[in-house]
Amino acid sequence: MERRQFINNVALASVGASFLGGSLKAHAANAFVTAKNKFPLHFAPHDGMFKAHAGADILDQIQFMADQGFTAFEDNELKGRSIATQEAMAALLKKHNMTMGVFVAHKIYWSEPNLASGKEDYLKEFLADIKDSVAVAKRIGAKWMTVVPGHVDLRLSKDYQTANVVNALRKACEILEPHGLVMVLEPLNFRNHPGLFLTESPQAYQICKAVNSPSCKILFDIYHQQIQEGNLIPNIETCWDEIAYFQIGDNPGRNEPGTGEINYRNVFKYIHDRGFKGVLGMEHGNSMPDKAGEQAVINAYLTASNFD
Template sequence: MNRRKFVKNGAALGTLLTFSSDLLANTKLEKKAGNENKFRLNYAPHDGMFKEHAGSSIIDQLKFMHNKGFQAFEDNEMRNRPVSEQENIAKTMSKLGMDMGVFVAHKIYWKEPNLASGDKTFREEFLKDIKSSVEVAKRVHAKWMTVVPGHVDLRKNMNYQMANVIETLKQASEILEPHGLVMVLEPLNFRDHPGMFLSESPQAYEICKSVNSPACKILFDIYHQQIQEGNLLPNIEACWDEIAYFQIGDNPGRKEPTTGEINYKNIFKHIHNRKFEGILGMEHGNSIKGKKGEQLLIEAYRSVDNF
């Protein structure tokens, strides 16, 4: 073989191999990042949502979520997990490039007043929980934590209760602000959680404006607010500058979008058009059990994310 031709062909082959190698590497990187499946909005599944496919291991579930295009994860019970498990979750999510959503920051009182009462013991307990949640947030790279002010105090005027809640949240904000962390206040509907102090988005808006801190914002749970007040898009728009986080669930049933009456495609389109860059937590159950139900859930999100 002519030496010049051999060298020329060898160089071409080398270039082709380099190109193929780079292409393969880039393809693997895209698959690792989930780019081919990525949703338009940052939906966050929770522990157990895909256990039939991925098994009981939270690490395996995270990998499955990421593989299906989900770029975030939320976990109400994160604060109660062992530190070693928190660290393992954070390490895995960091490798996958996933964001951490909310966890519940404190003990919630479902049947007796705590923050609304103004009782110093309840306030101190709450603030202690907030301080400990700062460490959890740092450990798992979370920015947001859920706060529920608890039950109403039937022996106090609502205005006094409001003042008590606002004062406690101001003190909590002073704890969170230096760390760049945000507590998100979650109004809960009267049907599932009767007697709770915080139930409506305008009420949460008033509290956030009164606290006047970047560390105190709204968690707008679309399921709860459909039941409590409806008028979803106008209320989202009215509260927009104080909303830091959304949660999802269709009504009735609190299952995945497309199983109830809420037009999630329009809601997600509105949120996307408003340039929302935060997380939307999938705080709902699966309408159908087993692998079939998990697959249908993914397909439902593909459908409503296609706006």
Template sequence: MKRRNFIQKTALSTGAISMGSGLSYASPFASPKEPYKFNLKYAPHLGMFESHAGKDPIDQLNFMADQGFTAFEDNKMRTRDVAVQEKMAQTMEKRGIEMGVFVAVFLKEGHVASGDSENRKAFLAHCKESVEVAKRVNAKWMTVVPGNVAPKIKEGYQRANVIETLKQASAVFEPHNLTMVLEPLNFFNHPGAFLTDSPQAYEICKAVNSPSCKILFDIYHQQIQEGNLIPNMEACWDEIAYIQIGDNPGRNEPTTGEINFWNVLKFIKEKGYNGVLGMEHGNSRPDKEGEQAVIQAYKNIDSFSH
């Protein structure tokens, strides 16, 4: 998926993942004696600390825990081997790491907005498959992107088609207390996307009217798409279930761009948010130096309450 290409060294194919590191609590890599105590649940992804931890996902999870991170997200989790999913879940449970989102549905071609029955069937099939994955890895949230706008169909009909599909998807998730989070995408990286801004996502969630259909507010996307971050988050706060972080320009770690993350995170904390904040970005610099810069950046912005 093109939107994921920015994450450097994340493309660990399912078959290439090693299973040899066991479930030990201690990482074999240099780590602080006491993990840093973050105020919020920041969630790295695989590949972000590969220079320190190596390619094995278990070693990477242990390294994250050793640095003090208490959450994790993995866009590719749905496509990984079951044995890998189970081993990652066991490691997260032992290390006190909460599972964030994985991608349940990310349509690039087919248009849910068109109302096409085959596209709807494919969408719902991914949702049903994702339920079993979520149970296996103790996930609560799954990212859903309904695809592009439908040519030659009036906007009102497109919106109705998307809402109907999401109502049927909610019926899949509700019995399992799972939540799909709708991610609006910015016009620059994803031209033609149907879902683009927070008011639109808010309107759709209100229409679907289900605890299983909420908003994923990606700060990077919405800085480009609409700006005015804190007021827009305030306006749709009751429908936000998940937040992702990335600075702009560049979609790298906080403090590399224009966003005042101290104020944004202070607002999020004061709202009582206790969920996960996905580190949905790349590293601005390569190798171990770049990975240490990411860790330090989160320590810096986490000082908002000090």
């Protein structure tokens, strides 16, 4: 099928003939080209990472990612997109056999306690968000969604807070398990996000073991954990059976691999050699602007994933 006809079919079937308009025209001529690069892991760029090359339209950006050889995509802001856009994204990802990575599943409380507090209103809000996220995940073809338990409750012992968080996550798993969906808990570092309840991989590991569900796993963000605890490969090894997803960013700067102190070639090699088949989200900025900066990101991943 010609690519223009494919897009027209998507528009007519699910989003209306006027929705896509001129979308994807920039790459229409390259619809069936062989991907330029071969990556040994499922690296997932995000919206805006290749905007200088592909333009602002999210569909054009996904097409560019596919043309460059990326086999996954993640979108923290997915829930805020229209249903029509989500459906069009899903069709394009499926066309290129790209895996949909994480989106943020719920409202995150950055400065006040919610799940750690044990308060019923916060719990109800969280579970309602999880229910809404099930529909989004099915629409886009996603398996994983990010969960951040929120701020600490300074009025409660850490043990009571942990019990409250585990209780909330167990209830969320009751919603997710029938659909085969997975929430991934993301520990965040003290520097970028001071005061949060979940900060370290051993803590996330303990909580996942307590929840004891295939729908509650760890999102190991290598950038955050380099700052928070270091000892990256040993901690990945110890947490391995509870890790379902990785995210990437070098430190300092939170840009592409090779711009900071992390030996990403060794980290990627370890993850690859363990047989990881999931997604590694490129949740970082570009160290340089414009097309040159975007090409530098692609080159960085080719270099860091060259294990020879």
